[in-house]
Amino acid sequence: MRTLPLLKQILIVAIGCTSALAQEHHHFERVVDLARERAAVAYQAPASLPNVLAELNYDQYRAIDTADDAILWADQASKFRIELLHLGYLFKKPVQVHIVDPEGSARLIPFTKDRFEYSRLVVHESIEESAIGGYAGFRLRYPLNGGPSDFDEIGSFIGASYFRLLGKDQRYGLSARGLALDTVLPDATEEFPDFVAYWLHQPQPDADVLEIHALLDSPSVAGAFRFLIEPGLSTVAKIDVTLCFRSARQSVGLAPLTSMYWFGENHKERPFLDWRPEVHDSDGLLIETPIETQWRPLYNHHAIRNAWFSAPEMAGFGLFQRDRDFESYQDLSNPYWLTPTAWISPLGDWPAGDVRLIELPTNNEAMDNVVCYFQPSDLPKAGDEISYSYELGWKMEDEVSLSPNRAISTRLGEIVGFPDTRRFVIDFIGPDLEALPADAPIFAEITSSTNGYVTENQCFKNVKTEGWRVEFKLDTDDDNVQPVELRCFLKDPVTGNRLSETWTYQWSP
Numbered sequence: 304m305r306t307l308p309l310l311k312q313i314l315i316v317a318i319g320c321t322s323a324l325a326q327e328h329h330h331f332e333r334v335v336d337l338a339r340e341r342a343a344v345a346y347q348a349p350a351s352l353p354n355v356l357a358e359l360n361y362d363q364y365r366a367i368d369t370a371d372d373a374i375l376w377a378d379q380a381s382k383f384r385i386e387l388l389h390l391g392y393l394f395k396k397p398v399q400v401h402i403v404d405p406e407g408s409a410r411l412i413p414f415t416k417d418r419f420e421y422s423r424l425v426v427h428e429s430i431e432e433s434a435i436g437g438y439a440g441f442r443l444r445y446p447l448n449g450g451p452s453d454f455d456e457i458g459s460f461i462g463a464s465y466f467r468l469l470g471k472d473q474r475y476g477l478s479a480r481g482l483a484l485d486t487v488l489p490d491a492t493e494e495f496p497d498f499v500a501y502w503l504h505q506p507q508p509d510a511d512v513l514e515i516h517a518l519l520d521s522p523s524v525a526g527a528f529r530f531l532i533e534p535g536l537s538t539v540a541k542i543d544v545t546l547c548f549r550s551a552r553q554s555v556g557l558a559p560l561t562s563m564y565w566f567g568e569n570h571k572e573r574p575f576l577d578w579r580p581e582v583h584d585s586d587g588l589l590i591e592t593p594i595e596t597q598w599r600p601l602y603n604h605h606a607i608r609n610a611w612f613s614a615p616e617m618a619g620f621g622l623f624q625r626d627r628d629f630e631s632y633q634d635l636s637n638p639y640w641l642t643p644t645a646w647i648s649p650l651g652d653w654p655a656g657d658v659r660l661i662e663l664p665t666n667n668e669a670m671d672n673v674v675c676y677f678q679p680s681d682l683p684k685a686g687d688e689i690s691y692s693y694e695l696g697w698k699m700e701d702e703v704s705l706s707p708n709r710a711i712s713t714r715l716g717e718i719v720g721f722p723d724t725r726r727f728v729i730d731f732i733g734p735d736l737e738a739l740p741a742d743a744p745i746f747a748e749i750t751s752s753t754n755g756y757v758t759e760n761q762c763f764k765n766v767k768t769e770g771w772r773v774e775f776k777l778d779t780d781d782d783n784v785q786p787v788e789l790r791c792f793l794k795d796p797v798t799g800n801r802l803s804e805t806w807t808y809q810w811s812p
Contacts, residue, residue, distance in 0.1 A: 464517075501516065546683070568712055589706060591618040591620065606811070609660070615655040659674075760773075788809055
């Protein structure tokens with residue numbers, strides 16, 4: 304019997320499985336099966352986008368509007384709306400979008416130009432419908448901030464495996480990803496897996512939860528994702544994942560988050576002039592384990608910074624925007640004080656591993672330069688399959704409950720005449736701390752890596768915040784060029800009890 308060429312076999316497997324999923328009763332295990340089938344054959348890169356779309360600039364891309372009558376479920380008694388997004392500009396890989404009706408039947412939504420309005424777009428070539436094999440992604444709408452007929456944008460899934468969600472009164476800031484592979488390694492190129500197909504489950508009329516399935520693919524891994532999205536004060540997504548590895552990678556990041564930090568209160572040594580006191584979508588990383596809760600303020604250094612936090616039994620981690628004061632930003636065009644915190648809560652048993660934080664240097668606010676994720680200690684090998692679940696909450700008002708007695712500011716100052724010395728000022732607040740009288744014998748336990756020396760440790764009541772302030776000096780050797788790791792928490796010296804989270808910091812010469 305004649306054997307088909309490998310490429311044609313791959314096409315038949317991919318197209319045949321997609322067609323079957325579109326026609327038969329759909330459920331999440333079918334997406335898992337499709338991921339397994341894809342992982343069993345060689346990766347096939349998507350077709351190229353026509354130049355007329357691939358070469359669109361930002362303004363041209365924004366000139367493509369969704370037609371008013373093309374919003375999914377607009378004619379249904381549903382609280383959710385879906386706006387499909389056009390390919391072009393940065394979004395060059397087509398995504399297949401399916402609708403799953405309440406009876407479980409799935410159908411593919413083929414691309415058609417009728418879903419879009421091109422009257423504001425100025426290009427020299429015509430856009431051929433037959434050359435466009437899908438969509439870039441989609442936006443989610445739901446009546447969250449206004450009345451029942453005000454369908455606010457509460458999220459988007461577009462570009463590689465990136466997605467963003469919003470809770471009540473929040474504005475876009477950081478993003479989440481499905482998976483991070485070989486992120487910022489010296490001897491490896493980062494791989495960005497793509498969501499290549501979605502199944503949007505049409506909700507019942509009174510449903511407040513939207514179910515979405517996604518198929519992920521890349522040269523190294525194929526995967527299946529299930530999202531159960533519930534909008535609210537904090538919009539929460541319960542996420543189930545199965546990953547099937549074609550090949551091993553040096554770094555595998557689960558539940559990755561990415562954000563922007565340009566400068567803040569701890570960055571007074573910036574070599575540029577900007578009229579705003581602070582510019583960032585997130586200002587710190589919080590990690591909760593059974594042993595302690597750690598807070599790491601973010602920083603924009605002139606070199607790449609890597610930090611690893613051991614998490615053998617992680618309870619949660621996330622990138623926070625703790626500073627919610629408009630006075631800290633003074634930017635009416637970019638409401639950084641309203642960007643959400645993203646909090647990862649593992650569900651079920653996760654393996655031992657580490658939370659990794661990567662901070663890249665940037666000289667502007669247009670670049671997402673902060674990445675964090677969980678990396679298991681035992682990395683998957685070729686042929687391995689792993690499954691895990693987690694909740695991802697997009698928080699603002701209720702984020703304080705994750706660590707009530709917390710560090711809210713980190714400030715540094717130079718000591719005149721001593722270029723290798725810094726003065727640190729840390730403010731802690733919280734209900735337990737505010738309840739303590741000014742003469743309470745509170746002690747700040749501060750430790751440093753061996754290349755740093757902590758002196759002049761002071762801890763006292765801050766009468767302006769009702770919290771507690773810690774001040775100390777950090778000295779280093781004159782020839783020190785290595786970062787200094789610092790830790791600080793408040794404790795009761797009589798009982799030995801911790802009274803706050805653990806503030807951690809990396810000071811780089």
